[in-house]
Amino acid sequence: MTIQFQKDLVNINDLSNEHIEYLFKVADKMKATIENKEKGVLCEGKILATLFYEPSTRTRFSFESAMHRLGGSVIGFSSTEGTSVSKGETLADTIRTIANYVDIIAIRHPNEGSARVASLYSKVPVINAGDGGHQHPTQTLLDLYSIQLRKHQLKGLNVLLSGDLRFGRTTHSLSIALARFGANLFFASPPGLEMPDYIIHTLKEEYNLTPGIANDIREYIHVSDVIYMTRVQRERLGEMEYLQYRGSYVLTNELLKSAKPDAMILHPLPRVDEISKEVDDDPRALYFEQAYNGVPMRMALIATLLGVEK
Amino acid sequence: MKTQMLENGTVIDHLPAGTGLRCLDILKKQNIGEESIIIFINVPSNVLGKKDMIKLQNFYIDEKMATFLSLIAPHVTINIIHEHTVTKKVKPTLPDTIEGLIPCINSRCITNTEGYMTEYDIKSKQPVVLKCRYCEFEFTPD
Numbered sequence: 430m431t432i433q434f435q436k437d438l439v440n441i442n443d444l445s446n447e448h449i450e451y452l453f454k455v456a457d458k459m460k461a462t463i464e465n466k467e468k469g470v471l472c473e474g475k476i477l478a479t480l481f482y483e484p485s486t487r488t489r490f491s492f493e494s495a496m497h498r499l500g501g502s503v504i505g506f507s508s509t510e511g512t513s514v515s516k517g518e519t520l521a522d523t524i525r526t527i528a529n530y531v532d533i534i535a536i537r538h539p540n541e542g543s544a545r546v547a548s549l550y551s552k553v554p555v556i557n558a559g560d561g562g563h564q565h566p567t568q569t570l571l572d573l574y575s576i577q578l579r580k581h582q583l584k585g586l587n588v589l590l591s592g593d594l595r596f597g598r599t600t601h602s603l604s605i606a607l608a609r610f611g612a613n614l615f616f617a618s619p620p621g622l623e624m625p626d627y628i629i630h631t632l633k634e635e636y637n638l639t640p641g642i643a644n645d646i647r648e649y650i651h652v653s654d655v656i657y658m659t660r661v662q663r664e665r666l667g668e669m670e671y672l673q674y675r676g677s678y679v680l681t682n683e684l685l686k687s688a689k690p691d692a693m694i695l696h697p698l699p700r701v702d703e704i705s706k707e708v709d710d711d712p713r714a715l716y717f718e719q720a721y722n723g724v725p726m727r728m729a730l731i732a733t734l735l736g737v738e739k
Numbered sequence: 740m741k742t743q744m745l746e747n748g749t750v751i752d753h754l755p756a757g758t759g760l761r762c763l764d765i766l767k768k769q770n771i772g773e774e775s776i777i778i779f780i781n782v783p784s785n786v787l788g789k790k791d792m793i794k795l796q797n798f799y800i801d802e803k804m805a806t807f808l809s810l811i812a813p814h815v816t817i818n819i820i821h822e823h824t825v826t827k828k829v830k831p832t833l834p835d836t837i838e839g840l841i842p843c844i845n846s847r848c849i850t851n852t853e854g855y856m857t858e859y860d861i862k863s864k865q866p867v868v869l870k871c872r873y874c875e876f877e878f879t880p881d
Binding site: 545 | 876
């Protein structure tokens with residue numbers, strides 16, 4: 430069955446649940462090609478631009494790895510030094526130029542709404558690889574995929590999102606997507622780093638979901654099927670504010686004693702100190718497997734938006 | 740209040756008490772020039788209890804400005820005066836979406852750094868709640 434996708438992925442709401450389930454299936458196929466060490470050919474002759482105005486390790490590398498594994502090539506920048514951006518070029522002009530050189534663009538930018546601007550000015554598909562504290566839809570796709578692979582469903586799961594929910598953009602996209610699939614949500618964050626009101630409002634108004642809200646992870650850890658941790662977003666806080674929050678919540682083996690034996694511990698990474706290193710040896714700690722899943726999922730997305738996936 | 744005092748111009752009526760000066764600030768950015776402006780604050784009102792009112796001598800506001808005022812004052816009435824007579828009375832209604840008019844309140848929004856025209860969906864009309872189409876921030880203009 431053919432399913433029609435929009436040109437761009439700016440917001441997780443650009444994808445319906447059917448789109449996401451379709452991408453799960455394509456990602457399964459991509460995962461098999463990686464594990465069978467097959468040579469990718471789907472994107473031969475195609476070029477991906479990775480325009481990263483902000484630092485990134487996993488997202489940029491996994492986009493680039495995904496395109497290489499599909500047989501395509503990659504150009505781009507990982508900082509604006511040495512580009513016309515440092516001369517004051519607007520995002521719109523950069524995009525209009527780069528879109529002449531490539532077949533698809535992945536962009537990360539510090540300003541919220543920047544991916545929408547890019548999509549409006551680009552003639553080729555644009556993928557939002559993170560726009561400020563707003564959204565990170567490809568992280569959401571790989572998070573959902575990671576949960577789906579282990580739990581085989583999303584509906585009815587209890588998902589606890591913990592940490593900096595104010596600026597942790599991955600949690601914004603993820604909570605909306607999970608609500609759409611019928612998961613139950615619990616939010617635990619220190620006072621001042623709570624989930625933005627507009628997300629809570631959207632969950633209530635559009636999905637009839639009232640999340641459990643607490644300032645301490647202990648309140649919900651025992652009922653959670655998924656424990657999704659996030660770091661304090663230092664780059665979006667003043668230094669004094671960051672110091673106030675640093676180390677204010679840490680997931681430890683002691684805390685995990687009350688967690689379900691089959692709970693999944695996820696984290697979009699990078700980790701700072703919010704998951705104690707001792708937790709890495711717990712079989713429930715799946716954040717590096719989660720990071721791996723970013724490659725097949727981004728392969729699926731690139732191939733689908735380019736219309737080469739059959 | 741005697742609208743007859745104004746020979747030609749606009750009377751902006753039914754502004755909630757306390758919003759008159761804010762509305763005046765907005766209007767002053769619209770090249771009113773040297774024309775006379777009269778502002779009434781805390782006037783008794785059957786509709787609002789108390790209200791503010793602005794009279795603009797020889798100045799007529801356009802539809803875009805009327806919409807803008809209705810974001811701040813949902814009950815606003817615009818009276819167009821010619822030769823001491825009200826020739827047109829407009830109660831602007833909020834559309835479902837608006838473009839431009841006001842900046843996004845989110846300082847991290849791309850519209851604030853590179854000057855793209857703002858676009859909002861109106862999530863609620865009473866009280867007015869706007870949702871930025873770029874950053875999705877929701878806020879009440881005031």
